[in-house]
Amino acid sequence: MLLSYLKIAWKVLLRRKFFTFISLFGISFTLMVLLVVVAMFDHTVGAHAPETRLNRMLFSNFLHIKYKDGGNQNTPPSYYLLDKYVRTLRTPEKVAIYSNFHATPSYVGNSRLDLDVKYTDEAFWQVLDFTFQDGKPFGEADVKAAARVAIINRTTARKYFGTEKGVVGQMIEINQTKFRVMGVVNDVPVMRVSSYADVWLPITTSPDDLRRVKLDGDYSAIILAKTPGDIPAVQAEFDQVIKRVPMPDPKAMDHIDLHADQLLASYSRQIMSPLTDYGSDGTAILFAILSGIALLFMLLPALNLVNINVSRIMERSSEIGVRKAFGATGGTLIGQFLVENIFLTTIGGLLGLLMAYVALQLIGGAQILAYAHFELNWRIFLWALLVTLFFGVLSGVYPAFKMSRLQPVQALKGGSK
Amino acid sequence: MTSTTAQSSSVASAEIGVATAPATAMIRLADIEKVYQTKTIETVALNRVNLTINKGEFVSIMGPSGCGKSTLLSIMGLLDEPSSGLVEIAGRPVTSYSDKELAGLRNQKIGFVFQSYHLINDLSVLDNVELPLLYRSSVSGKERRQRAHAALDKVGLSARTNHFPSQLSGGQRQRVAIARALAGNPELILADEPTGNLDSVMGEEIMDLLLGLNRNDGVTIVMVTHDEQQAQKTERVIRFFDGSQVS
Numbered sequence: 223m224l225l226s227y228l229k230i231a232w233k234v235l236l237r238r239k240f241f242t243f244i245s246l247f248g249i250s251f252t253l254m255v256l257l258v259v260v261a262m263f264d265h266t267v268g269a270h271a272p273e274t275r276l277n278r279m280l281f282s283n284f285l286h287i288k289y290k291d292g293g294n295q296n297t298p299p300s301y302y303l304l305d306k307y308v309r310t311l312r313t314p315e316k317v318a319i320y321s322n323f324h325a326t327p328s329y330v331g332n333s334r335l336d337l338d339v340k341y342t343d344e345a346f347w348q349v350l351d352f353t354f355q356d357g358k359p360f361g362e363a364d365v366k367a368a369a370r371v372a373i374i375n376r377t378t379a380r381k382y383f384g385t386e387k388g389v390v391g392q393m394i395e396i397n398q399t400k401f402r403v404m405g406v407v408n409d410v411p412v413m414r415v416s417s418y419a420d421v422w423l424p425i426t427t428s429p430d431d432l433r434r435v436k437l438d439g440d441y442s443a444i445i446l447a448k449t450p451g452d453i454p455a456v457q458a459e460f461d462q463v464i465k466r467v468p469m470p471d472p473k474a475m476d477h478i479d480l481h482a483d484q485l486l487a488s489y490s491r492q493i494m495s496p497l498t499d500y501g502s503d504g505t506a507i508l509f510a511i512l513s514g515i516a517l518l519f520m521l522l523p524a525l526n527l528v529n530i531n532v533s534r535i536m537e538r539s540s541e542i543g544v545r546k547a548f549g550a551t552g553g554t555l556i557g558q559f560l561v562e563n564i565f566l567t568t569i570g571g572l573l574g575l576l577m578a579y580v581a582l583q584l585i586g587g588a589q590i591l592a593y594a595h596f597e598l599n600w601r602i603f604l605w606a607l608l609v610t611l612f613f614g615v616l617s618g619v620y621p622a623f624k625m626s627r628l629q630p631v632q633a634l635k636g637g638s639k
Numbered sequence: 640m641t642s643t644t645a646q647s648s649s650v651a652s653a654e655i656g657v658a659t660a661p662a663t664a665m666i667r668l669a670d671i672e673k674v675y676q677t678k679t680i681e682t683v684a685l686n687r688v689n690l691t692i693n694k695g696e697f698v699s700i701m702g703p704s705g706c707g708k709s710t711l712l713s714i715m716g717l718l719d720e721p722s723s724g725l726v727e728i729a730g731r732p733v734t735s736y737s738d739k740e741l742a743g744l745r746n747q748k749i750g751f752v753f754q755s756y757h758l759i760n761d762l763s764v765l766d767n768v769e770l771p772l773l774y775r776s777s778v779s780g781k782e783r784r785q786r787a788h789a790a791l792d793k794v795g796l797s798a799r800t801n802h803f804p805s806q807l808s809g810g811q812r813q814r815v816a817i818a819r820a821l822a823g824n825p826e827l828i829l830a831d832e833p834t835g836n837l838d839s840v841m842g843e844e845i846m847d848l849l850l851g852l853n854r855n856d857g858v859t860i861v862m863v864t865h866d867e868q869q870a871q872k873t874e875r876v877i878r879f880f881d882g883s884q885v886s
Contacts, residue, residue, distance in 0.1 A: 223773055226766060233761035544757045547718055548823070549746020549774035551739045631719040634757060 231562035248523030253574025272350040280482035283442035300439025318345040340419035357390035357405030368426035372401035409593040527617035543633030552626035563618030571610030663694040671724035699870040702879035750820030754832035771823035790818040810841030
């Protein structure tokens with residue numbers, strides 16, 4: 223039975239090559255765009271090295287200060303704030319504090335090499351899963367002593383030393399200061415802003431005065447919970463502690479918003495702040511908006527397919543009449559039509575997957591985003607499959623229902639031969 | 640069980656005296672009316688038709704175009720519903736049957752042959768003939784093939800199983816259609832002008848095929864036709880005019 227359906231489906235596709243092409247193109251193109259977006263999304267907020275333990279991680283990287291005169295200040299928090307209030311939390315397993323990355327000049331011979339430098343504490347290397355090609359991370363003693371040591375990524379090793387091998391122990395000059403290379407790690411894509419850099423240095427070697435008492439600064443924290451289930455407890459303690467932070471200037475400042483959010487929520491809290499006023503992380507609204515856009519985006523080719531399907535049914539009314547005359551029930555016909563349609567959309571889906579793969583290779587190859595390496599993984603493939611099925615059912619149900627409701631005698635009259 | 644039902648219902652019909660139905664009634668129509676209603680006009684296609692077709696009969700229905708013969712055939716074949724009246728197939732009143740039950744009955748009991756063949760052009764001859772068996776869950780794929788081959792053998796087309804309808808002549812297409820009607824071993828074949836699109840030689844061939852089925856296999860056949868000569872070959876001729884039976 224299924225084979226017979228597929229045979230028919232294939233024949234119908236070949237019979238109307240142009241329409242088949244149009245509808246397949248609509249599906250494939252839409253799916254390609256969706257997959258590229260999903261792949262980028264996954265690349266940015268999915269659990270990838272070095273942020274492999276995302277389900278236990280909370281990020282605190284964005285401070286909002288509300289002033290009594292109605293003014294606002296959006297800034298990363300200071301080292302003081304994170305060190306004094308966040309590092310001392312009791313519920314987490316570990317807290318890592320690090321600076322944002324900044325392009326810092328370096329010279330190879332006479333040519334300038336801009337390196338993105340990030341200052342971190344020793345916990346940074348324990349919370350994140352960096353892959354060390356060579357050497358090891360700096361430890362507590364190095365940070366305490368403000369040792370002039372550096373961890374560099376492979377690309378920097380290649381660009382600065384001309385090789386990735388035997389670099390550990392050599393000196394690298396950054397901003398006119400010499401650092402001894404302690405380790406070489408795999409490149410991290412720039413979209414992972416928390417872990418990304420070209421060079422990582424001990425936080426104590428930063429030119430900033432870390433002890434200065436102020437709220438705004440240039441730092442972030444990653445809080446590692448003991449288990450994924452611990453996350454709410456950590457967040458609760460975090461919120462309690464932040465509430466008690468005294469305002470340095472109580473006359474001018476009204477309150478501050480500093481939160482510990484999971485990776486996606488840490489982004490959406492900023493993006494959605496005009497709607498939520500920092501009161502919630504806004505992921506629900508963000509997801510609603512994104513799914514709405516995705517749905518609208520898919521609706522166009524789906525409606526196109528509905529239209530093509532309806533006219534196709536009229537063409538095939540003789541077949542429908544005959545099938546009914548020889549014992550097909552309405553339900554059987556709906557089944558047949560859905561199978562055909564899912565078959566069509568699956569072909570479109572596979573094409574879309576192929577196109578998405580090519581597109582991602584092109585985007586990755588163009589090096590628009592540093593160290594971006596997009597890939598289609600199983601998660602994305604399942605997404606694609608789900609979207610394709612959604613297409614197939616969405617665009618098939620209405621026409622199939624319409625078809626099944628035809629009276630056999632009408633259907634037979636409608637068909638010419 | 641089926642025969643008991645048939646008997647009891649035929650007794651019932653004898654009592655109300657609508658038609659003289661013996662125990663072997665294949666189809667019984669009682670007071671069938673079919674009215675087509677548009678916003679402004681009401682057209683009566685069938686006007687109080689009472690008719691019984693017995694098992695094993697070969698009946699032809701004649702009449703001018705638009706007299707309601709095809710409508711009648713559609714109602715007999717459960718492809719269309721009457722506006723009022725009673726339809727019994729093999730003793731079972733089907734008026735209250737659901738879509739699913741009607742489909743089952745068509746599948747098990749009835750084979751259709753149409754004037755314009757209505758073969759599915761995207762399917763091979765063999766796949767076309769298999770169609771009625773596709774909707775029987777009890778028939779395996781292998782058995783389906785065998786029975787389709789046997790049916791094609793019967794109509795003399797066993798050499799053309801892998802052809803497509805477009806590669807066949809009109810007479811051959813109609814023979815495929817007959818093979819399809821036969822594949823499910825129906826008790827009843829309803830043929831709507833089966834020779835209407837064919838020349839006289841091919842028409843004869845098809846007619847002989849139907850006569851053979853009726854005589855040798857005992858299949859009940861109801862045929863709508865315009866051809867007086869062919870009608871005369873059948874056991875009984877029913878004539879229609881303006882939606883009513885005239886003889």
